[in-house]
Amino acid sequence: MPRSVFSMRRHVLRLLPGVAALALAAHAPQAAAQDYPDKPVKIVVGFAPGGTNDILARLMAAKLQDKLKQAFVVENKPGANSAIGNDFVAKAKPDGYTLLVSSSGGLTTNPILMRSLPYDPAKDYEPIALLGSFPLVVTVPASLPVNNFAELVQFAKTRKDGKLDHGTPTTSFVLVAETLTEHAGLKFNHILYRGSGPVVTALLGGEIQVGVLDSPAVLQQVKAGKLKALAVTTEKRSAALPDVPTVAESGYAGYDIPIWTALMAPKGTPEPVLAKLRTAVGEILKDQDTIERMHALSLEPGNADSAALGRRITNDIARWSGVAKTANIKPQ
Structure with a gap:
């Protein structure tokens, strides 16, 4: 065998382990998504039990557990206007096993009102779904x-x-x-x-x-x-409180401010895992039982359009920046 051919074969054999490793690495996210979740998933809420974020998180945890056949456990980490819980998730391992149910405030007003916020809503999370909005x-x-x-x-x-x-x-x-x-x-x-x-x-x-x-x-x-x-505070009356007028009906025409809640993951969570979660949550939000339970709580179900959620976060930060400037509210 010519020396050049022998050397080439030896070089190829040396490369094979690396090529195999690259192939396995490329395949790993897909394999992870197929197996996901294979252990309990933690859903962090930055508030004490009893509020909308906690209620929604527990509803979604139960529905996800039924759909994905694995435990989804809500963990409350209240304090600092939800910044403690939000920051915990921002710094968590991005593997899909630590998720965040965050209020719109945690994602869009904390950056305006809190000095030296330890997380960046635009850079530290992967949007999964808008869970719901409410007055x-x-x-x-x-x-x-x-x-x-x-x-x-x-x-x-x-x-x-x-x-x-x-x-x-x-x-x-x-x-x-x-x-x-x-x-x-x-x-x-x-x-x-x-x-x-x-x-x-x-x-x-x-x-x-x-x-x-x-x-x-x-x-x-x-x-x-x-x-x-x-x-x-919404344009229309709440289905759960039909006798309560809107602020607009109370003499302040045009007033319409809903609040919303979202499901987020740490930045860097594998896309196949995110896709699996978005599909599951999107189906849950269209489920009739989910819709009826949310309407009973005066909640409007959201959707799993993660790109739209990302734009909403950016737009709301700009909106609330204007409100804070008008009210002369400084970050603290």
């Missing part, structure tokens, strides 16, 4: 002597400093409340809590006068007569 509800204790939004505005003017103590679980709710104060001439003293559940407790105890809160968190207490719902 916020202007809510007061049953003992407060007001029965509609106009009376709340008048009540605020009777107070010595003209301000109402407003309980809020997240920065996005602060900005929505600020749009209310701009339209109606109200003044709020914002008090931050670790979730919507604790704000509801504060309302029931008379510690605060008003909460602009996610509808699922207040429905039970409103229907029980322990809290009063004065208005919703």
